[in-house]
Amino acid sequence: MKKYDVIVVGAGVSGLLAALTLSKHGKKVLVLEKNRNIGGNCNSYMVDGFQVDTGAHAITHLHEGPLRRLMDNYFDYLPVFEDYGHYYVRTENSFTKVPSNLKDFVTFDVLPRKDRLMLSQAITKALTLSTFGVDLSGQSVYDYLPRTLSKDTCDFVDTISGFLSGRSMKETSAYRILTGSSFVRDSITQEQFGEMIGRMEPRKRQSTESILASLLPLNLHSSLQARMNRVSQPFTSLERLATNRVNYSQGYPRKGLKSLLNAIIYSLPDLVEIKTECEVTGIQVQDGKVAGVEADEAYSAEIVIYTGFSTDLPNLMRDLPSDYLENLKGIVHTKSLTIWLGLQKNLPEFNYIGSEIWFKDFAYWAMPTSNYDPSLAPKDRQLVGFSFVIDEHRSEKHEVRKAYDTIYRALPNIEQQIVMKHEQIMIPEKAAVTIDGKFADIRTPVKNLYIAGTDTDKRSMGITRASYSIIELLKILNDDGILH
Ligand SMILES: Cc1cc2nc3c(=O)[nH]c(=O)nc-3n(C[C@H](O)[C@H](O)[C@H](O)COP(=O)(O)OP(=O)(O)OC[C@H]3O[C@@H](n4cnc5c(N)ncnc54)[C@H](O)[C@@H]3O)c2cc1C
Incomplete structure (x- = not known):
């Protein structure tokens, strides 16, 4: 039986990021994917001459967020992100830019003026509380709003809540709206990252800038770099209320979503082996410690990282404690x-x-x-x-x-x-971020069996959330003494 340091179950963006980072820390990694294609929810494919993505995607918090930190520290190749542009609202008779600050909100005549006033007061209040450290993750958007809003305004807020959490404003937290609308930004500095992960080997790859230069004509490269520099000024949340540009640091990968996937794959060192059409049907445990997995054959490893739905974990192993199983049942999908x-x-x-x-x-x-x-x-x-x-x-x-x-x-x-x-x-995310919705811990009751993916972290959304979960995983592996 072949022996690996790490087996990663699932080759979505979380599994591949886990494989990339751990192999760059010297681990021999096997990735097992049940589908014929890798990428999970992060890929593109051809239909009648059109290249469609697996869902419409905006990649968020590219300047300082967790994906940026992973790209800077582990990628050998980087995708080129196009500026995201703007969000608009379409109605039967209008097409209007979504306001990204309070000044623009005053003229946002898709909603009645009275409602706009009440909404801006509610946003200011929520942001002020959040700036002073009040945790709004347990308070619903609905609780924040006056009961006198028109149906159109309620539908509008429900729609924004739905896209940010998958659920209505009654089940979406006020905090979710602030982070999702970029008023509160996701950021992990290199210093914070260094402290979490511990010893980092010096980077040998080309810098981001020289890779960009190698891919783009120089004039485009300098304008892209200038754009990134422009958005690097630090703003506080409250300042942002007056000045926010929603498209801050959001992007769409040039050549489609698969170019993000490709950047990860091209960066994988030889220490990583990937097997597709290979479903993991069981996780083996010996004396309370993970021993390997069952798939087309048995594979053994010191560490197993599971990136499928954590709600499926009970189908793969027996004897999980009842309180652990109870928590998994509280995870909500949309x-x-x-x-x-x-x-x-x-x-x-x-x-x-x-x-x-x-x-x-x-x-x-x-x-x-x-x-x-x-x-x-x-x-x-x-x-x-x-x-x-x-x-x-x-x-x-x-x-x-x-x-x-x-x-x-x-x-x-x-x-x-x-x-x-x-x-x-x-299913866009493995756990919808609702007020009462549960999440899985990265550590499981079984030693050396870890979970990574969007059901282990409630910060941010989608790929940014998956990246947070990988950084947390690395931190936990470092704390457990098995990263270096
Ligand atoms: C319509 C839509 C729109 C979206 N919009 C955005 C957006 O705008 N911005 C953004 O950042 N994100 C967005 N997302 C979310 C983002 O695509 C996902 O959060 C991210 O790709 C999830 O990656 P993952 O690896 O955690 O999970 P997945 O992509 O689900 O990958 C898990 C992988 O594990 C495999 N697997 C599971 N069980 C097993 C097993 N037992 N054995 C072997 N393999 C197994 C699966 O086949 C799958 O390939 C969107 C998603 C959708 C669907």
């Missing part, structure tokens, strides 16, 4: 539907860089991804992804039909321009 539409030409309705929100009845978040990179669509065609949070109590067929009806209602001219339709139903 389902998303993304409809990708390939359009016969570039429509004036999508003449922007960024994304749009529709908040009436069945809310969507849409991104014309080929506007960042025309190579994602055949020549002169356009690609747009529409993501919905769907009701798990209704049939998927019903939700898909309702979603198409919503798109045709929001964009009456679109139907006759469609040349490609593609639907994806997925």
Whole structure:
């Protein structure tokens, strides 16, 4: 039987980041993935000449956040991120930029003036409390708002809550809105990172700057660098309320989401072996310590890192303590539907860089991804992804039909321009961040069995959240004396 230092279960972004970081700390790693393709929710593929992503993605907190810290310390290749652009709101008769500070909010006439005033007071209050260290993660957005708001405003707040937590404003915490809207920023400095991880080997790879220079023409490279420098000024949360630019440090990877995946894969050293179509069906434990996993054959390792749904862990092993199992039962998931539409030409309705929100009845978040990179669509065609949070109590067929009806209602001219339709139903995060929702600990009751992924950290969203979980994992492995 082949022996590894570490077995990683799952080759999504969390599993691959775990493999990358641990192998760079000298560990021999085996990654086992049950699907034919690696990447999990972070990939792109071709449909009728269009390159679709696994859901519409904005990569957040790129300047100082956890993904930046991992890229700076472990990646040999970096994806190039395009500036994200702006968020817009579409209604039947308007198309308006989402305000990113209180000044702009005054003129945001999608909502009644009286409601805007009340909302800005609520945001200021929440941000002030948060700035003074009050923890708002147990208070719902609903609790913060006056009961006199109009239906439109309630729908709008519900939509924003839905996209940030997967649930309504009654189940979404006020803190989630502040972090999700970038008023409170995710940041881990290099010094903090160094303290968490302990001894770091000096980096041998090219610096970010020289890699950028090698990939881009010099004029583009300097303007990109200038843009990154521009957003590097530190702001406090309250200052940000007046000056915030929501697109701060958000990006879309050039050539699509798979280029983030590729940057990780190309950076993996030879110490990493990946096996696909290899489902882990059991985790072996001996004397309270992990011994290996069962898949197509048995594999043994000192350490196992599980990055599938932690709610599936009880199916892979027996004798987990009852309080541990009880906590796992409290983890909440939500389902998303993304409809990708390939359009016969570039429509004036999508003449922007960024994304749009529709908040009436069945809310969507849409991104014309080929506007960042025309190579994602055949020549002169356009690609747009529409993501919905769907009701798990209704049939998927019903939700898909309702979603198409919503798109045709929001964009009456679109139907006759469609040349490609593609639907994806997925679970975006392994634990929705609701007020009462539970999370799994990175440490498990079994020695040397750890969990990583979006169900182990409630900070931030998606890939940023997955990156936080990897940094926490590294910290815990360092604390347990097995990282170096
Ligand atoms: C519609 C949509 C929109 C999104 N938008 C954004 C966004 O704008 N910004 C953002 O940052 N993030 C976004 N996300 C979320 C982001 O894509 C995910 O959070 C991230 O990719 C999760 O990575 P992961 O590795 O933790 O999990 P996964 O991608 O779920 O990977 C887990 C992997 O483990 C494998 N696996 C599970 N069990 C086993 C087993 N027993 N044996 C072997 N393999 C196993 C699975 O097959 C899978 O490949 C979005 C996701 C969706 C679906």
